[in-house]
Amino acid sequence: MVADPLSRVFSALADPTRRDIVARLAVGDATVNELAAPYDVTVQAVSKHLKVLEDAGLVSRSREAQRRPVHLEANVFDLMTRWIERYRQQAEERYRRLDDVLRAMPDDVAPHPPTDAAPTPIPQEGTPS
Amino acid sequence: MVADPLSRVFSALADPTRRDIVARLAVGDATVNELAAPYDVTVQAVSKHLKVLEDAGLVSRSREAQRRPVHLEANVFDLMTRWIERYRQQAEERYRRLDDVLRAMPDDVAPHPPTDAAPTPIPQEGTPS
DNA sequence: GCCATAGTCAACCGTTCGGTTGAAGAAGCG
DNA sequence: CGCTTCTTCAACCGAACGGTTGACTATGGC
Incomplete structure (x- = not known):
């Protein structure tokens, strides 16, 4: 990818399945076979899942004899958290302001959902700020 | 789905594309056409994207004449945030404890990555707590 | 060297995904 | 009513996804 x-x-x-693997790795490192045990899919399928998680930077694998212990990389979660928080706060802030406007407005002028949409400057995610 | x-x-x-749509909706509601404008895909494609976002509970659509203003539903973000935070904290806590153990250990006993993995009770995500 | 164990690679298969084009709904306007 | 505008539905297409089976690599123990 x-x-x-x-x-x-x-x-x-x-x-x-991958979220469950992450959940279990939060408790402690594990080998591919251990991770695969609970699911009724082949070990190869789980190996693929781990590759996806590794490519995403969510886990890392070392070597230890024949085993390849899988380790959760917690720091990558921050990437998501930052993205989510930015837009959640932005949206909530917007509601707060809208509330203020509606409260400050004489009742006979208050409109229905005011469609404040506009050809917005398109905040591109590549250049967050 | x-x-x-x-x-x-x-x-x-x-x-x-869908993340960008969410980002733009955080600034204010918008119609399908407005949302579609910046991308070089058809309006139908954007309409599909919006359907996906709506099925996920991330946006809602009302009606206003022919237009269907799209509105960001910020509260659904919490679902993600909760999931992420749980395992991030769990993982970080684990590192902290491991650190303590290593610090408290006489140098000549400190092992390599201790593979503390085990057939864990499998914390199933359906029953989070 | 030989064999068992742990894991990955490769090819294949059905389903889903993101996109297209074309037609159809839904609502306002002359 | 007929026409334009905004939006969605339907069918299709190629690429990617999640899974399988089978063969292969890598390491350790005897």
């Missing part, structure tokens, strides 16, 4: 980092992280976590 | 809510939200945001 050649997608941007954020897309890789989000789509890696879009699969319930 | 019949996936679980969390999967829907994550995979909705796994697409850069």
Whole structure:
């Protein structure tokens, strides 16, 4: 896959099995076989899932004899958290302001959902700010 | 699609165009045509993207004459945030504890990555707590 | 060297995804 | 009513996804 980092992280976590793997790795490192055990899919399938998680930077694998312990990389979560928080706060801020406007407005002028939309400057995510 | 809510939200945001739409909606509501303008894909394609975002609960659409203003639903972001924070903190806590153990250990006993993995009780995400 | 164990690579298969074109709904305007 | 505008539905297409089976690589123990 050649997608941007954020897309890789989000789509890696879009699969319930992969989220479950992440959840279990939060408790402690594990080998591929250990990770595969609970699911009724082949080890190869789990190996693929781990590759997806690794490409997203969510896990890393070392070597230890024949085993390849899988390790959760917590820091990549920040990438998501930052993205999410930015737009959540922005949206909530907008509601707060809208509330103020409506409250300050004489009742007989208050309109229905005021469609404040406009050809916005298109905040591009590549240049966040 | 019949996936679980969390999967829907994550995979909705796994697409850069859809994330950009969310980013622009954080500034203010907009119609399908307005949203479609900046991209060089057809309006139908954007309409599909909006359907995905709507199914994930990230946006809602009202009606206003022929227009269907699209509105960002900020509260659904919390679902993600909660999931992310749980495992991020869990993982960080684990590192902290591991650090303590290593610090408290006489140097000549300190092992390599201790592979503390085990057939963990599998914390299932359906029953988070 | 030989064999068992742990994991990955490669090819294939059905389904989903993001996109297209073309037609159809829904609502305002002359 | 007929026409234009905004939006969605339907069918299709190629690429990617999640899974399988089978062969291969890598390491350790005897």
